[in-house]
Amino acid sequence: MNKPSFLFxxxxxxxxESISHKGFSQESVDSLRYYHNVVMKPxxxxxxNSAFLFFDRKINEQLLVGxxxxxxxxxxxxxxxxxxxxxxxxxxxxxVRALKMLEEQKDNPxxxxxxxxxxxxxxxxxxxxxxxxxALSYYESALELANDSSDSIPALNNISYLHxxxxxxxxxxxxxxxxxxxxxxxxxxxxxxRALDNLGYVQSKLDMPEALDNMQKAMNIRLEANDLxxxxxxNRHLSNYFxxxxxxxxxxxxxxxxxxxxxxxxxxxxxxxALALLLDLSDxxxxxxxxxxxxxxxxxxxxxxxxxxxxxxxxEKERQxxxxxxLQNEREKRYKIIFLSxxxxxxxxxxxxxxxxxxQRKTELVQTAQKTEARISKRVHDDLANDVSGVMTFIENTxxxxxxxxxxxxNFLNDIYLKARDISMANIAVDVTDFPRTLKNLIAxxxxxxxxxxxxxxxxxxxxxxxxHKKIQLYKCLQELLVNSKKYSQATMISIAFNAKKGKKEIVxxxxxxxxxxxxxxxxxxxxxxxxMKEIDxxxxxxxxxxxxxxxxxxx
Amino acid sequence: xxxxxxxxxxxxxxxxxxxxSLTTLSITEITVVHYCDDALLKIKAALQQGRPFEVxxxxxxxxxxxxxxxxxxxxxxIVETKKIQPDMKIVVYSVESRVGRIQTLYDxxxxxxxxxxxxRDIYEITKAVSQVFEGKTYFSESLKHAxxxxxxxxxxxxxxxxxxxxxxxxxxxxxxxxxxxxRNYPAGSLRSIQDRLGKLKTIFGxxxxxHLVAQAMERGFI
Numbered sequence: 091m092n093k094p095s096f097l098f099x100x101x102x103x104x105x106x107e108s109i110s111h112k113g114f115s116q117e118s119v120d121s122l123r124y125y126h127n128v129v130m131k132p133x134x135x136x137x138x139n140s141a142f143l144f145f146d147r148k149i150n151e152q153l154l155v156g157x158x159x160x161x162x163x164x165x166x167x168x169x170x171x172x173x174x175x176x177x178x179x180x181x182x183x184x185x186v187r188a189l190k191m192l193e194e195q196k197d198n199p200x201x202x203x204x205x206x207x208x209x210x211x212x213x214x215x216x217x218x219x220x221x222x223x224x225a226l227s228y229y230e231s232a233l234e235l236a237n238d239s240s241d242s243i244p245a246l247n248n249i250s251y252l253h254x255x256x257x258x259x260x261x262x263x264x265x266x267x268x269x270x271x272x273x274x275x276x277x278x279x280x281x282x283x284r285a286l287d288n289l290g291y292v293q294s295k296l297d298m299p300e301a302l303d304n305m306q307k308a309m310n311i312r313l314e315a316n317d318l319x320x321x322x323x324x325n326r327h328l329s330n331y332f333x334x335x336x337x338x339x340x341x342x343x344x345x346x347x348x349x350x351x352x353x354x355x356x357x358x359x360x361x362x363x364a365l366a367l368l369l370d371l372s373d374x375x376x377x378x379x380x381x382x383x384x385x386x387x388x389x390x391x392x393x394x395x396x397x398x399x400x401x402x403x404x405x406e407k408e409r410q411x412x413x414x415x416x417l418q419n420e421r422e423k424r425y426k427i428i429f430l431s432x433x434x435x436x437x438x439x440x441x442x443x444x445x446x447x448x449x450q451r452k453t454e455l456v457q458t459a460q461k462t463e464a465r466i467s468k469r470v471h472d473d474l475a476n477d478v479s480g481v482m483t484f485i486e487n488t489x490x491x492x493x494x495x496x497x498x499x500x501n502f503l504n505d506i507y508l509k510a511r512d513i514s515m516a517n518i519a520v521d522v523t524d525f526p527r528t529l530k531n532l533i534a535x536x537x538x539x540x541x542x543x544x545x546x547x548x549x550x551x552x553x554x555x556x557x558x559h560k561k562i563q564l565y566k567c568l569q570e571l572l573v574n575s576k577k578y579s580q581a582t583m584i585s586i587a588f589n590a591k592k593g594k595k596e597i598v599x600x601x602x603x604x605x606x607x608x609x610x611x612x613x614x615x616x617x618x619x620x621x622x623m624k625e626i627d628x629x630x631x632x633x634x635x636x637x638x639x640x641x642x643x644x645x646x
Numbered sequence: 647x648x649x650x651x652x653x654x655x656x657x658x659x660x661x662x663x664x665x666x667s668l669t670t671l672s673i674t675e676i677t678v679v680h681y682c683d684d685a686l687l688k689i690k691a692a693l694q695q696g697r698p699f700e701v702x703x704x705x706x707x708x709x710x711x712x713x714x715x716x717x718x719x720x721x722x723x724i725v726e727t728k729k730i731q732p733d734m735k736i737v738v739y740s741v742e743s744r745v746g747r748i749q750t751l752y753d754x755x756x757x758x759x760x761x762x763x764x765x766r767d768i769y770e771i772t773k774a775v776s777q778v779f780e781g782k783t784y785f786s787e788s789l790k791h792a793x794x795x796x797x798x799x800x801x802x803x804x805x806x807x808x809x810x811x812x813x814x815x816x817x818x819x820x821x822x823x824x825x826x827x828x829r830n831y832p833a834g835s836l837r838s839i840q841d842r843l844g845k846l847k848t849i850f851g852x853x854x855x856x857h858l859v860a861q862a863m864e865r866g867f868i
Contacts, residue, residue: 598866
C-alpha cells in the first residue's frame with residue numbers, strides 16, 4: 091500500500107459532496123457527520139469500530155423503512171472505512187452488497203452516481219489485491235456510466251494508475267494525455283494540475299523530455315491554489331523522478347516536502363508513504379536492507395492474507411452460490427407448480443366447457459323435441475279431435491239414416507276421436523311448476539277403476555332442483571307406464587316410489603298385474619320410455635314375468 | 647229453462663250440432679259465435695239491452711286465423727265474462743281430458759259444468775245444461791271417477807317410510823313406539839304404531855310385518 095491513490099480520495103470527496111447535498115435531514119445528523127469523518131479520516135481503531143457499529147445499525151434501520159439509497163450511501167462509507175483499515179475483502183463485500191441493492195432500483199442520477207462510485211471503489215480494491223483484470227473491468231463499468239467527459243475523469247485516472255502499476259506506460263500515457271485534454275476543456279485548474287502531474291509522471295517513466303516540465307507546471311498551479319494534498323502528490327512524483335535519475339539531493343528535497351505536507355494534512359497513510367520515500371533515499375545500507383526486508387515481509391503478509399481471504403471469500407461465495415441455487419430451485423419448482431396448475435386448470439375447464447356445451451346441446455335437443463311434440467299434440471287435439479267431434483255431433487243431431495248405420499258410423503268416428511286424443515295426450519305440453527300436483531293429476535288421468543295407487547312422499551325428491559325438460563321427460567315416461575298398466579296389466583295395485591340417494595334420483599314404478607314375458611315385448615311404449623330416459627342421461631330398466639307383475643326403475 | 651244461451655265454438659259443425667241439442671231443451675234464444683271476442687261483445691250488448699244471456703257454452707281452444715283476436719282461449723273468455731256478468735252460468739264443452747286441467751276449471755274459473763267431446767259425453771250436454779239450470783254443478787261420470795281418483799291416491803308420509811325402515815332393522819312394535827316417542831314424532835303411542843302398521847299391511851296386501859317389509863322393499867319404498 092505504498093501508492094495511495096489520491097484518486098481514491100477524489101472519489102471519497104465526491105461522496106462527501108453528495109452527502110452535504112442531501113443534507114440528511116433526519117435526527118442523528120451530528121452523529122452521522124461525526125462517524126462519516128471517523129471513517130474518512132480515522133484516528134484510531136476504537137473510533138472506527140464504533141463508527142462501523144453505528145453504520146451497521148443505521149443501515150439495518152434504513153433497510154427496514156425501505157430507504158435503500160440511504161443504506162447504500164452508508165454501506166459505501168463502511169466499505170471505504172474497511173478499505174482504509176486494510177480489510178480489502180470486507181470492503182469488497184460491503185461494496186458488492188451496496189451494488190446489489192442498487193440493482194433493484196430504477197435508474198436516476200443519484201443511483202448512477204452511487205453505482206459509478208462503487209465501481210470505482212471495487213476497482214481500487216481489486217487493484218490493491220493486484221487483481222488487475224477485475225479492477226480494469228470495474229473501472230470500465232464506471233466509465234460506461236459517465237455522462238460527460240468530466241464524469242469520466244475519475245475512472246480514466248484509475249485506469250491510468252492501473253496501467254502504471256502494471257508498467258504499461260504507453261497505455262498509461264495515452265490515457266493520461268486524453269485526461270489532460272478533457273481537463274483543459276473543463277478549465278478546472280486543480281483537475282488540470284492533477285492531469286499534468288500524472289502525465290508528467292508517466293512521461294518520466296517513458297523517459298520523455300516533457301516529463302519534468304509537466305510535473306513542475308502542475309506543482310505551480312497547486313502552489314497557487316494552496317492544494318496541499320495535490321502538492322504532496324507532486325512532491326512524491328518529483329522525488330521519484332529525481333531518484334530514478336540519480337539526483338538524490340533533489341529527490342530527498344521533494345520527499346521532505348512531501349513529509350511536511352503529510353504532517354500538515356495529518357494523514358497517517360500519507361505520512362507512512364512519505365517516510366517510506368525518505369527511507370528509500372537513504373544511503374545507509376542497513377536502512378536499505380530494512381526497507382527491502384520490510385517490503386518483502388509486507389508483501390508476503392499480503393499474499394498470506396490474500397490466500398486466507400480467498401479461502402474465506404470462496405467459502406462465502408460457495409455459500410451464496412448454494413443459496414442462489416436453492417432459490418433458483420425453489421423458483422423453478424414454483425414455476426413448475428404454477429405452470430402445471432395452470433395447465434391442469436386449462437384442461438379441466440376445457441373439459442368442463444365441452445361437457446357443458448354437449449349437455450346444453452343435448453338439453454336443447456330434448457327441449458326442441460318436447461316443443462315439437464307439444465305443437466303436434468295441440469294440432470291433433472284442437473284440429474283433428476275437434477273436427478271428428480264436430481262430425482259426430484252433426485251426425486248425432488242431423489243425419490237422417492237408420493239408427494244402426496248411424497251408430498256404426500258414430501262408433502268408428504269415436505274410435506278416431508279417442509285415438510287422436512291419445513296421440514295428443516301422449517305428446518301434450520306439460521306444466522311442471524308444481525310437479526307433485528302434475529303427477530297426481532297424471533295418475534288420476536289413467537287411474538283404472540278399483541285400482542289402488544300408492545306413492546311414497548313426493549317430497550323425497552327435491553323437484554325444484556330438477557331441470558324442467560327432465561321433469562317433462564319423467565312425466566311422459568310415467569304416463570307411458572300408467573297407460574301400459576291400464577291397458578294390459580289388470581293390476582289391482584300400482585305403486586310409485588320416489589327415492590333420492592347420493593345425488594342419484596330414482597322412481598320405482600310397479601304394479602301387481604299379470605306382467606309379460608320380457609322377451610315378448612309387445613309394448614313399444616317401453617322403448618319410448620328408454621329413449622326418453624337416455625335423452626336426459628337417465629337410465630331405464632324393468633323386470634316382468636308373466637303372472638308376477640311389472641316393475642320398472644327410472645334413474646336420473 | 648234458460649231463455650237465452652250463447653255458444654262460443656269455432657267449429658261450424660259442432661256449433662250447429664250444439665244448437666240442435668239445446669233446442670230440444672226448449673231454450674228460445676240461442677246465439678252461436680265463432681270467436682271469443684264476438685262472444686264477449688254479444689254478452690256486453692245483451693247486458694246493455696237489459697236482456698242478458700243466462701248461460702255460456704264455450705270451447706276452450708279456438709284456432710287462430712286471419713282475424714286478430716284479443717281473447718284467444720275459452721279460459722280468457724270465461725274470466726272476462728265473470729268480470730262483467732258474475733252470475734253467468736258457464737258450461738265448458740271441450741276435447742280436454744286431463745283431470746288436472748278440468749279440476750282447475752271448476753276450482754279457479756268457477757265453471758258450472760264440463761262436458762267432453764267424446765261420443766258418450768255428447769249426449770250429456772243437455773243433461774249438464776239442465777242441471778246447471780237447476781243451480782247444480784255438473785260432473786260427468788268419467789270425470790267423477792277421475793276426480794275421486796286424485797283424492798284416492800295414497801301418498802305415504804315420512805313416518806310410514808320410517809316405520810318400514812325400523813321394521814327392516816328388526817325393531818318390535820314397542821321399540822318403534824319408543825323410538826317415535828323419544829323423538830317427539832306424532833302418533834308415537836303403541837296403539838298408533840299398531841294402527842299405522844295395520845294400515846300399511848292393508849295397503850301392501852301383506853299378511854305380516856315380514857311380508858310387509860318384503861313388499862315395501864320390492865316396490866322400492868325402502
